[in-house]
Amino acid sequence: MSKYAVIKIKGTQYRVAEGDEILVDKLGKDKPEARVLLVVDGEKVSVGKPEVKGADVKLKVLEEEIKGKKITVQTYKAKSRYRRKLGFRPRYTKLLVEKIG
Numbered sequence: 001m002s003k004y005a006v007i008k009i010k011g012t013q014y015r016v017a018e019g020d021e022i023l024v025d026k027l028g029k030d031k032p033e034a035r036v037l038l039v040v041d042g043e044k045v046s047v048g049k050p051e052v053k054g055a056d057v058k059l060k061v062l063e064e065e066i067k068g069k070k071i072t073v074q075t076y077k078a079k080s081r082y083r084r085k086l087g088f089r090p091r092y093t094k095l096l097v098e099k100i101g
Helices: none
Strands: 003-009 012-017 021-025 035-041 044-047 057-067 071-077 082-088 091-100
Touching (some): 012 091
Antiparallel strands (some): 021 091
16 A cells, blocks of 8 residues: 545545546645645554644646536427537646655
8 A cells, every 4th residue: 555645625535646647627826725634654644623733735737727628518408399419628737646655
């Protein structure tokens, strides 16, 4: 078993290990702040209440904005000739997990 952590960024939880690249919701000019909820180092498990005291995950921004895959939503109502098509393309920030400590 290797070392990994569960972190929370902008309300979403991610399971990360050192060297991982993750896509998170666009941060803009904000500095990425990760709250460490769990750290697993081999057999040793540290669970936070709600955060692990003394634990830190160092993150580096690789790309400010990445466009995600386009999502198409279609709405249809029977017998009323109502059709509507919407498109949405999420924006992400790409982060690199440098160190879990």
